[in-house]
Amino acid sequence: MAASSADPAAGDRASRGGRDAMGLSLSLLNRLAGAPLLDRLGLRRPVQKAVYEATRTGFRTAAAAGRSFAAARRLGKPARPATAAAADLFDLTPTEDQRLIRETVAEFATEQLRERAAEADQRCATPDDLLAKSAELGITLLGVPEELGGIGTGRCALTSILVAEALAGGDLGLAVACLASSAVSTALVLWGDADAQASYLPSFVGEDVPAAALAILEPRPLFDPFELRTVARRGSGGFVLDGVKSLVPRAAQAELFVVAAELEGRGPALFVVESGSAGLSVVAEPAMGLRAAGMGRLELAKVHVPDTALLGEGSTQTYTECVRLSRLAWCGLAVGTAQAVLDYVIPYVNDRVAFGEPVSHRQGVAFKIADIAIELEGMRLATYRAAARADAGKPFAREVALAHRLCVDKGMAIGSDGVQLLGGHGYVKEHPVERWYRDLRSIGIAEGIVLV
Amino acid sequence: MINLEVPGKLGVLVSQARQSAAEIFRPNSRKYDQAEHTYPVELDVLAALIDGLNASGAGGAGASGVRRDKDGDKTKIRNGANLATVLGTIEMCWGDVGLLLSMPRQGLGNAAIASVANDEQLQRFAGKWAAMAITEPDCGSDSAAIRTTAVLDGEDYVLNGEKIYVTSGERADAVVVWATLDRARGRAAIKSFVVEKGTPGFELVRLEHKLGIRASDTAHFRLENVRVPKANLLGDPEINVERGFAGVMQTFDNTRPLVAAMAVGVAKAALEETARLLSEAGIEIDYDRVGPRAPAVVSTYLALEADYEAAYLLTLEAAWMADNSRPNSLQASMAKAKAGRSATEIALRCVELAGSLGYSENSLLEKWARDAKILDIFEGTQQIQQLIVARRLLGKSSAELK
Numbered sequence: 001m002a003a004s005s006a007d008p009a010a011g012d013r014a015s016r017g018g019r020d021a022m023g024l025s026l027s028l029l030n031r032l033a034g035a036p037l038l039d040r041l042g043l044r045r046p047v048q049k050a051v052y053e054a055t056r057t058g059f060r061t062a063a064a065a066g067r068s069f070a071a072a073r074r075l076g077k078p079a080r081p082a083t084a085a086a087a088d089l090f091d092l093t094p095t096e097d098q099r100l101i102r103e104t105v106a107e108f109a110t111e112q113l114r115e116r117a118a119e120a121d122q123r124c125a126t127p128d129d130l131l132a133k134s135a136e137l138g139i140t141l142l143g144v145p146e147e148l149g150g151i152g153t154g155r156c157a158l159t160s161i162l163v164a165e166a167l168a169g170g171d172l173g174l175a176v177a178c179l180a181s182s183a184v185s186t187a188l189v190l191w192g193d194a195d196a197q198a199s200y201l202p203s204f205v206g207e208d209v210p211a212a213a214l215a216i217l218e219p220r221p222l223f224d225p226f227e228l229r230t231v232a233r234r235g236s237g238g239f240v241l242d243g244v245k246s247l248v249p250r251a252a253q254a255e256l257f258v259v260a261a262e263l264e265g266r267g268p269a270l271f272v273v274e275s276g277s278a279g280l281s282v283v284a285e286p287a288m289g290l291r292a293a294g295m296g297r298l299e300l301a302k303v304h305v306p307d308t309a310l311l312g313e314g315s316t317q318t319y320t321e322c323v324r325l326s327r328l329a330w331c332g333l334a335v336g337t338a339q340a341v342l343d344y345v346i347p348y349v350n351d352r353v354a355f356g357e358p359v360s361h362r363q364g365v366a367f368k369i370a371d372i373a374i375e376l377e378g379m380r381l382a383t384y385r386a387a388a389r390a391d392a393g394k395p396f397a398r399e400v401a402l403a404h405r406l407c408v409d410k411g412m413a414i415g416s417d418g419v420q421l422l423g424g425h426g427y428v429k430e431h432p433v434e435r436w437y438r439d440l441r442s443i444g445i446a447e448g449i450v451l452v
Numbered sequence: 453m454i455n456l457e458v459p460g461k462l463g464v465l466v467s468q469a470r471q472s473a474a475e476i477f478r479p480n481s482r483k484y485d486q487a488e489h490t491y492p493v494e495l496d497v498l499a500a501l502i503d504g505l506n507a508s509g510a511g512g513a514g515a516s517g518v519r520r521d522k523d524g525d526k527t528k529i530r531n532g533a534n535l536a537t538v539l540g541t542i543e544m545c546w547g548d549v550g551l552l553l554s555m556p557r558q559g560l561g562n563a564a565i566a567s568v569a570n571d572e573q574l575q576r577f578a579g580k581w582a583a584m585a586i587t588e589p590d591c592g593s594d595s596a597a598i599r600t601t602a603v604l605d606g607e608d609y610v611l612n613g614e615k616i617y618v619t620s621g622e623r624a625d626a627v628v629v630w631a632t633l634d635r636a637r638g639r640a641a642i643k644s645f646v647v648e649k650g651t652p653g654f655e656l657v658r659l660e661h662k663l664g665i666r667a668s669d670t671a672h673f674r675l676e677n678v679r680v681p682k683a684n685l686l687g688d689p690e691i692n693v694e695r696g697f698a699g700v701m702q703t704f705d706n707t708r709p710l711v712a713a714m715a716v717g718v719a720k721a722a723l724e725e726t727a728r729l730l731s732e733a734g735i736e737i738d739y740d741r742v743g744p745r746a747p748a749v750v751s752t753y754l755a756l757e758a759d760y761e762a763a764y765l766l767t768l769e770a771a772w773m774a775d776n777s778r779p780n781s782l783q784a785s786m787a788k789a790k791a792g793r794s795a796t797e798i799a800l801r802c803v804e805l806a807g808s809l810g811y812s813e814n815s816l817l818e819k820w821a822r823d824a825k826i827l828d829i830f831e832g833t834q835q836i837q838q839l840i841v842a843r844r845l846l847g848k849s850s851a852e853l854k
Contacts, residue, residue, distance in 0.1 A: 088459045090772055091529050093455055158454055222744045293842075320740055342845075350846060366842035367835075367854050373845055378762025381769060385456035385761075392455070401739035405758035433612045 029325050063282045063298070066255035066275035067203065067210065072200035075146035079145045082188060083393030091382070101135045105166040108137060109336075113170025113178075114432075120292035121435055124284070126250070134178035135209045139163060142452075143186040148197060149205035152189075157276050157325065158387040160186075160452035161332035163169035165380075168336025171432075172439035173292030175333055176450060180249035180293065183451035184327070187258045187270065187322065191312035196272060200256060211253035215298050216260040216448030219285075223380075225260065225323050225447045230300065232261040238306040239263070241271060244299050249449050251282045252295025258311065259300065260319070260448065268323060270315040272304055279303040289438030293449075322451065324397060326392065327404040329450035331383040333411075334407035334443045339375045341418035341436050345369065348431075349421055364391035368417050374412035382406050387452065408444035412436065415440030456765060459531050461672060462539055469540040473547025478816075481548045481723060484667035484768055485819050489659050491623060492554055492667055499556040503579075506721075514606045531777035532708070536646030538713035538767055539674065545717025546724075550667030550825050552714065559620045559746060560831070561628040563710060564644060564703045568687045576683075577646060583624035585615035595630065596639040604629040608679040609645060614657075614672075616828070621671025622656060625649055629675070640693045646684040653678040683729030705784045709770040709830055712787040715795035715827040716767055719760045722795075722802040722820045727754065730807050752768040756798045764793035782844045789837035799824040845851075 006347025094102065112130060120126050142159060145152020159181075161319040167175035185204040188197055203210050210244050210291065216225050236249070255275045263269040273280065279301040287295055312318025349360040359365045385397035419426035426433045458466060476498050476617035489722050529807055539777065540845040544552045552558070561582025600613025611631050618627060627650045635640040647654055660670040682689075727737065735749055766787040800820040803810035804814040810817035828834050843853050 066710050087453050087455060088461070089453075089455060089529060090457065090459055090531050090535060090768060091453055091455050092769060092772060093454065093529060095818055098454075176824060183761075200538045224741065224743050226741060227745075265647070360842075360846045361852050363839070363842075363853075363854075364834075366846060367838045368850075369845055370838040370841035373841055374766075374790050375762070377769075377783075377786055378759075379789060381456065381765035382758070382761050384454050385765060389457070394457075394843065397739040401742050401754060402758040402761040405742065405754050406762055409755065409758070428687065 001067045002186060005309070011334060015250045029040050052450050063251075063275040063277075063280045064211070064255055066289075068273065069256070071195065071199045075194050077196050078192060078194045079147045079189070081143070084360070085390060086322045093379075094162065101159060102162045102166050102302060105137060105139070105141055106169060107388050109170025109175075110135065110165050111437055112364075113167065113174045114340075116431065117171035117174055117435065118429065120171070120174055120177075122248050122291075124168045125288050125294050126174055126292050130174065131178060131211075132210075134167075135207075138391070139178060140182040140185055140204050140209050141318065143182055144201060144205055145188055146154065146281045148189070148201045150189075154393045157328065157390040158384065161328065161335075161383060163335035163451065164329055164332030166448065167340070168333040171292065171335045172333055172436070173290045175416045176249055176290055176293040177442050179329070179450045180254075181209050181212045183214040183449060184256055184258050184324070186325075186451045187214060187311060188272070190325075191318050191322070192272075193308065195308050196311070200272070204415050206336055210255040210256075212252045213251060213254045213298075214255040214322075214448040214451055215248045215260045216323070217246040217248075217446065219244060219246035219297065223447070226320075228260055228262040228443045231262040232269065232271060234264060234446075235304060237269065238304055238309065241273065241300045241303040243298055244412060247285060247287060247290070247330040247446065247449065248298045248299055249280070249290075249293040249295060251298055252284070252294060254282075255290045255425055257298060259298070260322075261300075263310070264337070265315050266314050267316050268319045271370065272309045272311065273300070273303060273305055274375050276307065277303050289435065289439055314400065315387075320397075324327065324400045325403070326446075328386055328390065328396075329452040330384065330443050331346075331379065331386070331400075331403045332452065334411035334452065335376065335380045335383055337440055338372070338379065338411050338414040339434055341414050341433065342369070342372050342376060343431060344431075345372070345418055345421045348425075365421060368413050369422060372414050372417055376414065379406045379410055390452075400401040411443050413439050456540060456768070462536050463542075465536055466543055469543035471808070472501070472545050477544065477547030477551045480551065481816055481819065482813070484551065484554075485664075486666075486819065488661060488666040489669055490664075492551060493549065495555055497556070502555070505558065507637045508620070516613065516787070529656065529770070530549075530775050531678050534709070534771040534774040535768065538771040541710055541713035542717040542720065545714040546721045547717075548667065549714050549718050549827070551667035553619055553665055553668035554623070556623070557581045557626055558711075560707055563707045564628045565646070565686065567703045567706045568644070570687075573683070575685065577626065578630040580648075581620070581627040582646065583618050583627045583671070584622045585618045585621065585627050585629045587617045588614055589616055591719065593679075593833055596642065598630055598632050598634070598642055600631040600637065601641065602633055602685075603644060603715065604633075605679075607682050609682060609685065611645065611647065611653075611675045611678040611680065613675050615675070617660070618671040618673060619668055619672060619830070620793065622659060622669045624626055627654075627673070628686065637691055637693070641691045644686045645680050646686065647675070647678060647680050651678050651680065663825060664819065665826050692838070701781075704832065705779075705781050706774060708781075708788040708837075709767055710782040711755065711827055711831040712763065712767040712770065712784075712791035715788075715791035715824065716760070716764050718820050718824045718827065719756075719763065719791075719795040719798040722799045722817060722824075724756055725811075725815065725817055726802040726805055729809065752801065752805065756801055759794040760798060761789075763787070763794045766790050783834070783839060785837040785844075788832060789833050789834055789841065792837070794833055795824040796821075796828050 044152050130160050141151045143152050144151050188200055232239040232241050257273040259273050280303055281299045283297045285295045298379045350358050352359045383401035386396050386403045387397040389399055415437040420439045422433055456848040457592050529729050561584040565577050602609040602611050626646050630643050655674045657672040659673050682802050762834045770780050770783040803817050805820045806817055
């Protein structure tokens with residue numbers, strides 16, 4: 001593996017004889033195996049399991065084998081969801097359809113995602129049956145127009161935000177895993193040409209939705225999605241991609257990627273890359289949070305893709321829109337997670353007694369609750385505004401930027417306050433607030449991964 | 453269907469308010485900041501214009517816009533007078549919040565009358581400029597501790613006490629005075645009374661010198677055996693312990709979004725001026741390049757504008773709920789808390805970003821930073837709003853969460 005020079009661990013590795021990620025895992029295994037402390041604390045089995053789970057994808061030399069995406073019935077021209085003229089009325093009432101969808105997804109999130117979040121977080125993987133159930137709910141179908149086999153009747157950024165919010169109310173990491181594939185199908189719907197849509201979308205509306213990932217992030221400080229180090233050079237009959245992508249969801253299982261790369265002479269652009277392509281490899285990249293989403297690094301070494309792999313004709317507008325819609329999706333996830341924090345801490349501070357009365361009787365505690373609620377509502381309204389503008393075909397760059405800023409800053413503060421309000425209880429894994437703290441840190445870092 | 457844009461039908465109103473603010477408020481902003489306690493005569497023309505607008509039924513241009521429509525189809529979403537009023541207020545306060553507070557016939561007392569008066573009273577007090585008197589030398593946020601008393605004597609109530617911080621108190625035609633019918637019976641006994649100027653015993657003690665909103669006069673009154681007709685009590689004269697404070701507090705559900713709108717307007721002015729100055733200095737805000745490589749000033753500006761956006765939308769939400777007859781005490785307090793603290797922070801940071809240009813009297817930034825602070829204080833301080841929001845969310849009484 002060619003370590004990126006921007007990788008902070010690279011120097012460390014070089015000093016120990018050029019050990020790469022896999023070597024490091026083996027070394028860690030070796031050291032852990034010899035530690036008598038493990039036996040004494042009865043930790044040997046869990047540790048072995050955790051090490052196995054966190055590193056198993058590190059042993060893979062290639063990405064998932066992947067199905068063959070054969071072109072199905074091709075439409076004369078690509079199908080695009082229409083923007084809808086919004087009613088000329090300030091209104092915060094969801095449509096009946098949106099209310100139903102939100103309720104259904106929220107029930108799934110509460111009953112299934114929340115219940116199994118801790119285990120998925122520990123295992124760095126999302127159970128297959130949860131993914132199957134989320135596919136059954138039709139989450140992917142939502143953004144795909146009817147003529148392509150989906151159920152979408154137009155742009156549905158706002159509905160997708162409501163879905164993301166509801167899923168994240170269960171668990172952010174699992175929500176990301178459930179939404180990762182639809183980021184790719186949405187990208188194909190919005191920017192794929194008729195061939196790309198015919199080749200790939202039928203699988204996404206079928207029963208066995210492929211794992212897929214939208215990969216924009218790169219592993220280096222001060223990352224800016226408009227200055228990519230992953231490059232695409234023109235080659236015979238297509239493009240040749242080189243670079244490393246970071247925090248790619250379900251990277252080891254993904255059968256299809258949409259990869260952001262600097263197109264020589266044109267600027268950043270999006271490319272469809274099948275997981276069977278030569279030169280593609282995946283290394284596990286477990287992080288502070290979002291662990292259930294099975295994050296990995298995607299390494300591209302002279303990966304050849306055909307001309308048709310380029311989405312949206314490589315226009316800057318397409319790419320910019322993708323970055324905005326992805327940030328917007330993260331806002332929905334932040335709102336759902338922050339709401340989960342608020343709903344969790346309220347009964348806790350009411351039940352917890354100190355100095356003879358519930359801690360919620362103290363302003364120092366109560367005012368934090370008030371501020372969480374106030375900032376959360378601001379995050380939500382700003383996110384809805386941006387999404388509604390996107391659906392209506394209005395400019396939304398400013399609104400996304402402001403919503404995103406709120407969700408990054410206030411979302412993280414809410415995550416931190418959530419732990420603080422539980423005190424020592426917040427710091428241990430008996431309560432989910434420590435996981436939300438870790439997960440909410442991702443909002444300010446993530447680019448791509450999800451899309452509405 | 454979720455949509456957070458201003459409806460087209462209110463576009464004209466917003467545009468008129470903006471033009472009034474630009475043509476009448478802004479040119480006089482500094483003048484009346486310096487000439488404290490001088491009546492801004494320029495406002496008379498504008499006040500007549502607003503009276504005309506209100507009479508035309510267009511609504512939304514003044515304090516009376518907060519009256520809730522009891523009729524109408526409840527199932528149909530409306531954008532009514534509350535939304536129009538906050539939108540108009542934002543634009544006017546983009547011009548000058550001190551001058552808006554000085555607008556004849558647009559006092560908080562007018563909003564109180566619009567909120568709780570019966571139809572007879574509404575008609576009788578029409579056209580009167582009404583100020584609002586709640587605070588006393590020994591009671592601010594703790595309005596349940598009011599000491600001013602009202603005793604029924606024949607056909608009149610007799611009022612005794614002292615009131616401070618009465619906005620437009622000197623200039624208004626009447627003052628809505630909060631007083632207790634029976635101090636032993638707590639909040640439920642607090643009622644509001646319309647006291648007309650010139651009533652014997654109603655004496656102006658002095659006008660305050662202030663940090664900001666200097667265009668607006670702030671009066672201190674003494675009430676000595678002031679007799680007001682029984683019919684001047686707003687709302688229900690009975691002491692209903694169960695309903696408690698609800699009567700007079702209902703005013704706040706309508707006036708807090710208005711004060712939030714004032715804060716949003718001041719914040720908007722500060723942000724726009726700062727963006728202009730930054731642009732002159734060669735800094736443009738790029739809403740896509742917001743990551744860690746953005747210049748610190750851009751990052752700061754975006755954080756401020758994001759707080760503005762949240763405050764703006766919370767304010768619209770509270771007004772929208774009022775228009776649609778939904779209980780909005782929680783949202784009104786949230787909007788007031790967010791807008792009050794954000795406007796202060798935004799205005800102060802904008803002064804900092806603009807440097808000596810912002811700090812000196814050469815621009816209005818320093819004035820807006822002084823004006824903004826009151827918006828986090830009057831109509832319920834930041835901390836009072838936090839208490840209200842927290843009590844509601846935690847299900848706590850004022851006895852439990854003090």
